[in-house]
Amino acid sequence: MDLPAPLRSAIVGGQVELTAAGSWTAAHAAQLELLVDAAVREFSTAHSMLIDIVGIRELDTFGAYLLERLARSASERGREVRWAGVPDRYRGLLEEIRQVNRRQPASREKRNTFLSAIERLGQRAIELGDDLVGLIAMFGAIGQAAVRALAHPRTFRFTSAVHQLDRVGWQAVPIVVLITFLIGAIIAQQGIFHFRKFGADDYVVDLVGILVLREIGVLLVAIMVAGRSGSSYTAELGSMKMREEIDALRTMGLDPVEVLILPRVLALVLAMPVLTFLGSMAALYGGGLVAWLYGGMSPEIFIARLKEAISIDHFKVGMIKAPFMAFVIGAVACSEGLKVKGSAESLGLQTTTSVVKSIFLVIVLDGMFAIFFASIGL
Amino acid sequence: MGLSSEQLAIRVRDLVVGFGEQIVLDHLSLDVRRGEILGLVGASGGGKSVLLRTIIGLIPKRRGKIEVLGIDLDIATEQEMHLIGRRCGILFQQGALFSALTVLQNVQFPMREYLTLSDRMRRDIAMAKLEMVGLNLDDADKLPAQLSGGMTKRVALARALALDPEIVFLDEPTSGLDPIAAGDFDDLIRTLHQTLGLTVFMVTHDLHSLNVVCERIAALADGKVAAEGSMAAMLASEHPWVRAYFRGKRARVLVREPNSQQIEAR
Numbered sequence: 001m002d003l004p005a006p007l008r009s010a011i012v013g014g015q016v017e018l019t020a021a022g023s024w025t026a027a028h029a030a031q032l033e034l035l036v037d038a039a040v041r042e043f044s045t046a047h048s049m050l051i052d053i054v055g056i057r058e059l060d061t062f063g064a065y066l067l068e069r070l071a072r073s074a075s076e077r078g079r080e081v082r083w084a085g086v087p088d089r090y091r092g093l094l095e096e097i098r099q100v101n102r103r104q105p106a107s108r109e110k111r112n113t114f115l116s117a118i119e120r121l122g123q124r125a126i127e128l129g130d131d132l133v134g135l136i137a138m139f140g141a142i143g144q145a146a147v148r149a150l151a152h153p154r155t156f157r158f159t160s161a162v163h164q165l166d167r168v169g170w171q172a173v174p175i176v177v178l179i180t181f182l183i184g185a186i187i188a189q190q191g192i193f194h195f196r197k198f199g200a201d202d203y204v205v206d207l208v209g210i211l212v213l214r215e216i217g218v219l220l221v222a223i224m225v226a227g228r229s230g231s232s233y234t235a236e237l238g239s240m241k242m243r244e245e246i247d248a249l250r251t252m253g254l255d256p257v258e259v260l261i262l263p264r265v266l267a268l269v270l271a272m273p274v275l276t277f278l279g280s281m282a283a284l285y286g287g288g289l290v291a292w293l294y295g296g297m298s299p300e301i302f303i304a305r306l307k308e309a310i311s312i313d314h315f316k317v318g319m320i321k322a323p324f325m326a327f328v329i330g331a332v333a334c335s336e337g338l339k340v341k342g343s344a345e346s347l348g349l350q351t352t353t354s355v356v357k358s359i360f361l362v363i364v365l366d367g368m369f370a371i372f373f374a375s376i377g378l
Numbered sequence: 379m380g381l382s383s384e385q386l387a388i389r390v391r392d393l394v395v396g397f398g399e400q401i402v403l404d405h406l407s408l409d410v411r412r413g414e415i416l417g418l419v420g421a422s423g424g425g426k427s428v429l430l431r432t433i434i435g436l437i438p439k440r441r442g443k444i445e446v447l448g449i450d451l452d453i454a455t456e457q458e459m460h461l462i463g464r465r466c467g468i469l470f471q472q473g474a475l476f477s478a479l480t481v482l483q484n485v486q487f488p489m490r491e492y493l494t495l496s497d498r499m500r501r502d503i504a505m506a507k508l509e510m511v512g513l514n515l516d517d518a519d520k521l522p523a524q525l526s527g528g529m530t531k532r533v534a535l536a537r538a539l540a541l542d543p544e545i546v547f548l549d550e551p552t553s554g555l556d557p558i559a560a561g562d563f564d565d566l567i568r569t570l571h572q573t574l575g576l577t578v579f580m581v582t583h584d585l586h587s588l589n590v591v592c593e594r595i596a597a598l599a600d601g602k603v604a605a606e607g608s609m610a611a612m613l614a615s616e617h618p619w620v621r622a623y624f625r626g627k628r629a630r631v632l633v634r635e636p637n638s639q640q641i642e643a644r
Contacts, residue, residue: 093574
């Protein structure tokens with residue numbers, strides 16, 4: 001089939017006659033746009049324009065828009081534009097396209113990039129302050145709910161707390177034990193490797209014992225709990241917020257903090273010391289195993305040296321921190337969950353924020369405990 | 379039914395769809411003619427949405443044949459499937475707007491994927507579509523979470539129309555809208571149907587929009603098409619479910635009155 005050119009032009013007595021033909025549809029829009037732009041440039045000075053579209057076989061919004069662009073380019077310069085050969089079936093579409101895009105949306109004012117960077121910085125500072133206030137408010141709300149639960153024990157959601165305890169405690173045991181075991185083994189291996197140069201292999205027991213019981217055990221477990229359980233709290237509460245479940249609770253006269261958050265935080269506070277204990281033991285076990293297989297130190301000697309190296313204080317220092325860290329993780333996770341707005345994107349964002357923030361706060365808390373214990377001489 | 383496949387937008391024959399033990403669609407056959415607005419009604423959970431989702435390929439079928447725009451979906455090449463994807467627009471019940479993109483970007487999304495257009499043209503066409511569905515240009519930079527229910531449906535319709543499809547599937551377009559917004563939406567569908575020459579396949583519960591918008595109605599009952607035809611044919615049908623639907627308490631008010639108004643207007 002012999003296809004006519006999509007857009008032909010002729011100048012008759014100062015008037016441009018443009019003849020469109022063929023398919024003016026989305027599939028050809030890219031080429032047609034080039035033709036239309038060329039025609040606009042070429043004929044912008046003509047007195048008047050005649051657009052003949054009798055040869056068009058197919059027309060859709062894209063084609064109609066391009067024809068309209070052609071016509072508008074001339075009419076905006078005050079030239080006369082006439083149409084010819086408009087088939088009835090396309091009249092409605094062309095009329096519709098003529099109505100639209102008439103008003104330019106209010107253009108956004110250009111902004112100074114330097115100033116807007118400073119503005120962003122300021123906004124972040126304000127947000128940081130708000131976050132802090134929000135977190136403290138969450139601490140308060142949880143405390144209030146806890147006091148109320150103590151006063152009226154029957155209102156406490158016991159079933160929910162047990163269920164959460166199963167999820168964040170019992171089900172977390174395998175992964176926590178595995179990872180702390182491996183880390184204990186790695187610390188022992190590195191210790192033996194480097195201490196051997198000074199003939200101080202035996203001190204690896206001190207290294208593993210003190211490090212694991214005081215710091216690494218509880219920190220590792222806290223980081224894993226934040227990543228594993230904190231994020232799931234945020235996602236859970238966030239999607240409940242999205243589906244208006246939290247609002248439903250409120251309208252029934254129930255406090256979401258009491259119903260949803262208190263059992264979760266309590267479960268975490270109970271689970272974390274247990275996990276820390278198990279994790280520390282697994283790390284010591286891993287360290288002892290490596291000392292035996294890699295360092296040639298028999299288990300009896302390892303245990304005997306361990307007894308000398310560590311005291312109950314080291315163990316206490318580690319364990320005391322666990323419930324506080326659990327409380328911070330739980331409170332951050334829940335308050336981030338309640339900040340979720342309607343969109344899926346915001347759910348993802350708050351979950352990330354929850355994990356990052358709780359890990360950061362756990363480490364800050366650890367530092368504060370270190371100062372505290374040092375000053376009381378523990 | 380005596381119509382050649384040229385005149386048919388969708389042709390479904392002997393379709394069987396089920397989940398596990400449960401058979402939802404049982405040897406169902408249905409034709410949608412080009413350029414018509416077909417309304418599909420049926421009980422909740424009766425398989426209306428399942429039929430729509432099977433036609434657009436979201437749910438696998440067990441048996442039967444589906445042709446969309448003359449192409450058999452079972453033997454279609456990847457290229458043909460791509461073409462069908464481009465020639466069909468779908469309005470999901472909840473809008474299914476991409477929540478990370480603005481309204482304008484949502485409408486531009488199919489254009490970006492299927493067509494190579496200049497930025498200016500893509501922007502202008504998307505704006506034109508938004509205006510055609512009756513949205514304000516100031517809403518273009520909003521995120522879907524900031525929209526009301528009616529606006530979400532309009533944006534979703536603009537996105538469904540982004541590529542000037544030949545067939546538009548509407549899954550309960552007026553559900554969750556107030557009567558005024560629903561009426562406006564009905565008018566909008568009718569206007570767009572006329573200007574763009576669309577074929578519309580509409581799943582709905584809304585008796586009013588069935589009466590005002592749809593040219594033909596298919597009633598789904600027991601996994602089959604129980605009755606098919608104009609509103610008059612529905613009212614005349616003796617199938618028990620169709621009778622209950624179109625001649626029930628709620629239908630009496632909605633269906634009869636607008637009909638008589640139309641007659642008076644003429």
